[in-house]
Amino acid sequence: xxxxxxxxxxxxxxxxxxxxxxxxxxxxxxxxxxxxxxxxxxxxxxxxxxxxxxxxxxxxxxxxxxxxxxxxxxxxxxxxxxxxxxxxxxxxxxxxxxxxxxxxxxxxxxxxxxxxxxxxxxxxxxxxxxxxxxxxxxxxxxxxxxxxxxxxxxxxxxxxxxxxxxxxxxxxxxxxxxxxxxx
Ligand code: ITT
Numbered sequence: 001x002x003x004x005x006x007x008x009x010x011x012x013x014x015x016x017x018x019x020x021x022x023x024x025x026x027x028x029x030x031x032x033x034x035x036x037x038x039x040x041x042x043x044x045x046x047x048x049x050x051x052x053x054x055x056x057x058x059x060x061x062x063x064x065x066x067x068x069x070x071x072x073x074x075x076x077x078x079x080x081x082x083x084x085x086x087x088x089x090x091x092x093x094x095x096x097x098x099x100x101x102x103x104x105x106x107x108x109x110x111x112x113x114x115x116x117x118x119x120x121x122x123x124x125x126x127x128x129x130x131x132x133x134x135x136x137x138x139x140x141x142x143x144x145x146x147x148x149x150x151x152x153x154x155x156x157x158x159x160x161x162x163x164x165x166x167x168x169x170x171x172x173x174x175x176x177x178x179x180x181x182x183x
Contacts, residue, residue: 004030005030005031005032006029006030006031006064006180007024007029007030007031007032007063007064007065007066007115007180008031008032008033008034008057008061008063008064008065008066009021009031009032009033009034009065009066009067009068010034010036010038010053010054010057010060010061010065010066010067011033011034011035011036011038011067011068012035012036012037012038014033014035015142015143016068016070016169017031017033017035019163019164019167019169020066020068020169020173021033022164023164023169023170023173023174024173024177027174027177027181028181029177029180034057034060034061034065036057036060038053038056038057038067039052039053039056042083042084043083044082044083045083046069046070046071046082046083046110046111046112047069047112047124047126049069049083049112050067050068050069050112050113050114050124051114051122051124053067053069053114054066054067054114054115054116054122055116055122057116058116058117063117064115064116064117065115065116065117066113066114066115066116066176067113067114068111068112068113068114068169068172068173069083069111069112069114070085070109070110070111070112070168070169071083071084071085071109071110072085072097072107072108072109072144072148073107073108073109073110074097074100074101074106074107074133075104075106075107075108076101076102076103076104076105076106077100077101080100081097082110085143085144089143089144094137094144094146094147095137097133097144097147098133098134098135098136098137098147101133105132105133105134106130106131106132107130107131107132107133107148108128108129108130108131108168109128109129109131109144109148109167109168110126110127110128110168111126111127111128111167111168111169111171111172112124112125112126112172113125113126113172113173113175113176115176115179115180120183123179125172125173125175125176125179126172126175127168127169127170127171127172127174127175128168128171129150129151129166129167129168129171130150130151131148131149131150131151131153132148132149132151133147133148133149134146134147134148134149134156137156138155138156138158138159139155139156139157139158139159140158141156141157141158141159141163142158144157145157145158145163146158150166150167
């Protein structure tokens with residue numbers, strides 16, 4: 001029998017789903033995985049990308065659904081890779097990022113959670129977490145986690161045990177869960 005869920009999470013990325021499920025379970029929301037390749041337009045804002053992706057997801061599943069679009073924004077690179085984070089990770093990866101960043105290592109992770117159902121349409125929740133790019137890759141996390149050190153820490157996201165209590169994803173999903181509880 002299929003497991004019941006409150007909302008679907010549409011994504012091709014199981015790491016993102018696992019984190020989101022873990023975070024939302026603390027707010028009593030049971031997330032189901034809708035593993036899917038969504039249309040990812042290259043736009044200049046992750047808000048725009050998230051809104052378009054959630055429309056596509058809702059068209060496919062016709063159930064209350066969220067998608068999340070996230071990106072790493074590096075100050076000295078004028079916000080690169082930002083909305084292109086997925087492509088840049090696949091092409092130059094963390095070693096490429098480490099070669100590009102010089103003295104100003106400030107960076108932020110941003111997250112936009114987009115929810116859609118037939119009553120409310122598309123609703124967006126955004127958040128960010130400040131930090132810096134480490135001098136070398138440390139820890140075994142996914143994506144850019146081994147090169148991102150959140151402000152106030154000495155370890156990368158890949159090395160800390162409480163990423164899900166401080167991350168961009170946590171902050172955006174917390175906003176979503178407050179709204180979802182009182183909608
Ligand atoms: P979707 O199918 O959900 O779009 P995706 O992997 O393309 O999956 P995003 O566009 O949201 O996801 O994220 C772009 C990339 O940024 C992602 O592939 C990772 O490389 C990186 N990324 C996003 N959030 C991250 C996090 O919390 N830690 C490390 N890297 C992250």
